[in-house]
Amino acid sequence: MPLLILLAVPAVLVLQRRLSRRPQRWPGLVLPLLCFVFSLGFCAWLGFFSHPSGGYVLRTADGLYHHFDTLQDANRFAEKQTDGLLQFSHPTSAVPAGALALRLGVAFAAVNAVTAVLLFLYWRARRGPRLHVAKKKRPG
Structure with missing residues (x-):
């Protein structure tokens, strides 16, 4: 490239x-x-x-960051993870x-x-x- x-x-x-x-x-x-x-x-x-709005950020064991707008979406994603979470952020400010x-x-x-x-x-x-x-x- x-x-x-x-x-x-x-x-x-x-x-x-x-x-x-x-x-x-x-x-x-x-x-x-x-x-x-x-x-x-x-x-x-x-x-x-x-x-532009606040949200939740999850970092998984493979090093990827996932952004969610609501806590419910973040919790649903976290429950499906088998690798485990390394970091769960508090709501980020807008x-x-x-x-x-x-x-x-x-x-x-x-x-x-x-x-x-x-x-x-x-x-x-x-x-x-x-x-x-x-x-x-x-x-x-």
């Missing part, structure tokens, strides 16, 4: 550079737009699946809305760092020597 990423990053940068140098403007904006849409989807997913907003803001900024790099490459390619396409003159 890391090898795939190491090969994909230069390929995306070269592709962005080539698309940005085309005479039309829109091909160079496709990859930054895709990255931006991905970041919106990722932040929506993160916000939807984050646990995550403040500001902390969730901060987490989403940091995730949005981190994911959009790639978008910023792609837009920078687009800007550098577009501010260089302009590519002029000769227009055909109409007879008459």
